Amino acid sequence: MTATIISGKQVSDEIRGSLANEVKELSNKGVVPGLAVVLVGEDAASQVYVRNKEKACHDLGYYSEVHRLSETTSQEELLTLVDKLNRQDNINGILVQLPLPGHIEEKAVINAISVEKDVDGFHPINVGNLVIGDDSLLPCTPSGVIELIKRAGIEMSGKHAIVIGRSNIVGKPVSLLLQRENATVTMCHSRTANMAEIARQGDILVVAIGRANFIDASYVKPGAVVIDVGMNRLPNGKLAGDVDFESVKEVSGPITPVPGGVGPMTITMLMQNTLIAAKRHHKLV
């Protein structure tokens, strides 16, 4: 049996089509969603992601500002820029590209972004609202995972979901979002004993551990849905997920590839969050 491939690129294109239509309708009311992206330093991957965010804004008809700051920018200077963007009326979403250079404290910067403009969903108030189930801007990669599962027509309610990885940006939020969909969630991490045995109980397996090709077929119940959030750059320059795609797809049900799975959803959910923030700002929701 060969598994169905869940294409993040395809789902992403569908969502972007709907966003573009909504932006056209909003423009009749004089509303243009605005996103500010801040990049500090020269990290090659970050430069690509920031360019892709700028292009997504352009393609969907958003206003965008990209602030490219030098590696030596001080925390003080960055906070001053964030403060300016917080007060700018044409900006609905602010995203500071991570990772930041070592001399800047990520927490201080994230906490400085206005909660209403935190389209990354990383501010502690947005995280707290996610925990208690209140309305909030959701972190992009975890909400992209849930959207991919839904749009593949997979029911989460009553299913046993296993999340491998407990990071603040993927593992923890994705487990909360799966619970919100009424899945029963088990979390595994680097200290979990008998991980393969536990993982094999899952109807849905979400993997975010940052170890290339770590999950092989022995972790997968036949027919289980497998979502690979890993993005590991190999010495040969190729990108690999956390899941050994070739062996796992022989036993699993629907599965996401890397690249072309969860990755493309991250920027699409960012665009969705920016639109939500714009509509809230203009009291249209």
Ligand SMILES: Nc1nc2c(c(=O)[nH]1)N[C@@H](CN(C=O)c1ccc(C(=O)N[C@@H](CCC(=O)O)C(=O)O)cc1)CN2
């Ligand atoms: N402030 C933030 N910083 C970072 C985030 C984030 O959500 N907010 N996530 C990542 C980087 N990222 C977006 O910023 C991102 C990563 C990967 C992709 C993507 O489309 N990946 C492609 C492959 C691309 C490649 O070949 O390198 C895929 O998986 O198909 C989009 C966005 C860290 N920083």
